[in-house]
Amino acid sequence: MSDELIVIGTFVLSYALIIGYAARLHLRLRRAKD
Amino acid sequence: MNRVRILLVTAAIAVGIGLWFAFTAPVDRLQGEFSRIVNIHAPFLWVAFLAFGVTALASIMWLVKKTRGWDRLGEASAELGVVFTVAGLFTGMVWGQAVWGRAWDWGDARLATTAVMLFVYVGYLALRRATPDPEMRARRSAILGAVAVVQVPLVYFSVYMFRTLHQTPSIRPDGATMPEEMLVALLVNFLAITYLYFALLMARLYVARAEEAVMVDGSLAGDAVKPPRLSEVEDV
Numbered sequence: 001m002s003d004e005l006i007v008i009g010t011f012v013l014s015y016a017l018i019i020g021y022a023a024r025l026h027l028r029l030r031r032a033k034d
Numbered sequence: 035m036n037r038v039r040i041l042l043v044t045a046a047i048a049v050g051i052g053l054w055f056a057f058t059a060p061v062d063r064l065q066g067e068f069s070r071i072v073n074i075h076a077p078f079l080w081v082a083f084l085a086f087g088v089t090a091l092a093s094i095m096w097l098v099k100k101t102r103g104w105d106r107l108g109e110a111s112a113e114l115g116v117v118f119t120v121a122g123l124f125t126g127m128v129w130g131q132a133v134w135g136r137a138w139d140w141g142d143a144r145l146a147t148t149a150v151m152l153f154v155y156v157g158y159l160a161l162r163r164a165t166p167d168p169e170m171r172a173r174r175s176a177i178l179g180a181v182a183v184v185q186v187p188l189v190y191f192s193v194y195m196f197r198t199l200h201q202t203p204s205i206r207p208d209g210a211t212m213p214e215e216m217l218v219a220l221l222v223n224f225l226a227i228t229y230l231y232f233a234l235l236m237a238r239l240y241v242a243r244a245e246e247a248v249m250v251d252g253s254l255a256g257d258a259v260k261p262p263r264l265s266e267v268e269d270v
Contacts, residue, residue, distance in 0.1 A: 003067040003132070010128045011053065014074055014121045021117050022042070022234065025241050032244040 085115030
């Protein structure tokens with residue numbers, strides 16, 4: 001695997017973790033409002 | 035569009051700008067492409083330190099004022115601190131594998147102290163979940179939140195106290211150890227990711243308030259079940 005691909009993958013996975021956390025917050029908010 | 039949504043959208047734009055700087059800045063001659071990881075690795079861990087500092091401040095304020103808002107802030111910030119610590123450790127492991135030839139080393143002071151810091155704050159969140167009484171939960175987590183922050187300076191200064199694998203910081207009071215273009219990219223990412231933390235913190239507090247509004251009388255699911263009145267059973 002090329003170095004560029006590993007670096008891009010690291011950025012993508014790191015931000016995916018944070019987006020996943022934000023998505024979980026969104027679901028909790030929807031559940032609270034229902 | 036409400037305030038929290040505006041914050042999240044602008045934070046996403048800020049992160050996008052940060053990414054553009056990270057991928058257009060020059061790379062280190064020896065580390066090549068892997069040196070770009072510094073643009074998220076260092077800011078993620080800086081934000082984790084900030085988040086745990088906010089938790090400590092909120093914990094002390096709860097112990098003084100005993101108001102629900104401080105307890106809510108402490109929990110929200112600790113949760114974000116854990117997320118950013120995990121992201122920081124992950125990026126560090128990829129970078130370490132490429133540059134040091136190993137992703138993890140328990141003998142390294144910075145890695146070991148960061149892992150312990152993560153475990154303690156996961157414990158802080160577990161403690162909150164294991165304590166159903168709100169007053170007791172706030173008190174216990176405030177004490178832990180105020181004490182656990184000692185790990186932040188321990189993690190930061192570990193690279194000075196022990197000479198192991200991890201390097202000392204690239205940005206120091208006496209200047210930076212990188213060219214200006216790389217430094218600008220790093221500083222832009224520091225600002226973007228700090229702003230992202232602030233936006234997520236506001237979102238987390240908004241969710242906490244919405245959840246508390248549902249349980250406005252503080253009742254729990256099990257409260258509807260009444261204990262059996264054994265004296266009446268005996269009379270029959």
